[in-house]
Amino acid sequence: MTKRECYDICLEQKRSLRSARVATRENALLALEENNKRYKDVKNKITAVGTKIALTAISGGKAQVEDLRKTLLELNVQREAMIKEAGIDAVRYDCEKCKDTGYVNGALCDCVKKAATELYLSEISESVPIKDCRFDNFSLDYYPDKTADGGNPKKRMTEILKLCREYAIKFDPASSESLLFMGNTGLGKTHLSLAIAYELIMNGYNVIYGSAYNLFAKIESEHFSEHSDKSYLDAVKCDLLIIDDLGGEFVSPYILSLVYNIINTRLLARKPTIINTNLSMADINNTYTPRVASRLLGDYTAKKFIGSDVRQQKSIKK
Numbered sequence: 152m153t154k155r156e157c158y159d160i161c162l163e164q165k166r167s168l169r170s171a172r173v174a175t176r177e178n179a180l181l182a183l184e185e186n187n188k189r190y191k192d193v194k195n196k197i198t199a200v201g202t203k204i205a206l207t208a209i210s211g212g213k214a215q216v217e218d219l220r221k222t223l224l225e226l227n228v229q230r231e232a233m234i235k236e237a238g239i240d241a242v243r244y245d246c247e248k249c250k251d252t253g254y255v256n257g258a259l260c261d262c263v264k265k266a267a268t269e270l271y272l273s274e275i276s277e278s279v280p281i282k283d284c285r286f287d288n289f290s291l292d293y294y295p296d297k298t299a300d301g302g303n304p305k306k307r308m309t310e311i312l313k314l315c316r317e318y319a320i321k322f323d324p325a326s327s328e329s330l331l332f333m334g335n336t337g338l339g340k341t342h343l344s345l346a347i348a349y350e351l352i353m354n355g356y357n358v359i360y361g362s363a364y365n366l367f368a369k370i371e372s373e374h375f376s377e378h379s380d381k382s383y384l385d386a387v388k389c390d391l392l393i394i395d396d397l398g399g400e401f402v403s404p405y406i407l408s409l410v411y412n413i414i415n416t417r418l419l420a421r422k423p424t425i426i427n428t429n430l431s432m433a434d435i436n437n438t439y440t441p442r443v444a445s446r447l448l449g450d451y452t453a454k455k456f457i458g459s460d461v462r463q464q465k466s467i468k469k
């Protein structure tokens with residue numbers, strides 16, 4: 152589901168709940184009119200006085216109109232009291248700002264934005280633990296500050312964490328750079344890309360996250376079985392596309408051209424993409440076409456994650 156679809160669903164839910172509540176009240180009022188003669192009389196009088204005001208105003212009887220207005224006011228007070236007496240409450244709105252219409256002065260109300268964001272996050276959560284993968288719980292403790300070959304994973308990962316945080320804060324769908332996160336499994340590539348996704352989704356951006364395997368399989372099956380390019384277009388047009396585990400998919404000639412088309416189209420449109428991969432530069436060169444490799448190596452900012460498998464360390468600790 153895309154962010155747009157989440158908006159539509161939430162807006163529709165809000166409006167149908169509102170119509171249901173309005174209809175319930177209207178039915179209760181109709182029943183009151185049928186069963187309570189006093190109420191019916193008052194209601195008829197209100198209609199009659201209203202008509203009389205209009206007619207009198209045309210003929211110019213100013214003082215008379217004033218009197219009629221007072222009468223109308225009194226009748227309305229009586230009517231409201233009877234409605235209250237019958238236990239019929241005013242329509243209750245979940246959002247007082249938009250009265251559950253979903254719009255305030257022609258712009259989408261915050262309540263719809265909030266509900267759509269929640270729905271979108273819960274959709275993504277079904278496939279990945281996005282709510283658990285935040286910057287705040289990314290622990291640098293698992294990265295040593297010294298390795299046998301003279302490396303300093305803690306220093307490197309501190310820099311990458313900082314870069315990701317800043318990326319999320321300064322994100323601009325029209326100018327942010329594309330990132331290539333490289334390194335072995337279990338070093339936090341998914342965690343940090345999901346943390347970026349979470350921040351951006353909360354700020355209203357349209358982010359699509361998918362493993363290369365799932366994302367490409369979905370696009371391929373839609374293309375061939377449903378003759379639809381919906382998922383492809385969603386992937387190409389969203390504010391930020393995150394492709395996890397590039398290299399984990401089955402690489403066919405169709406997939407090779409698909410990967411190139413997605414990467415190239417987004418680069419041409421200056422739309423940022425984040426790609427996570429366990430592949431080395433040499434693997435990328437060998438697995439994908441030279442066109443794909445040159446885009447990834449030339450136009451993406453590559454960051455190499457280093458250290459030893461955090462997931463393994465965590466399970467040993469348990």
Ligand SMILES: [Zn+2]
Pocket residue numbers: 246247248249250251252253254260261262263
């Ligand atoms: Zn609202």
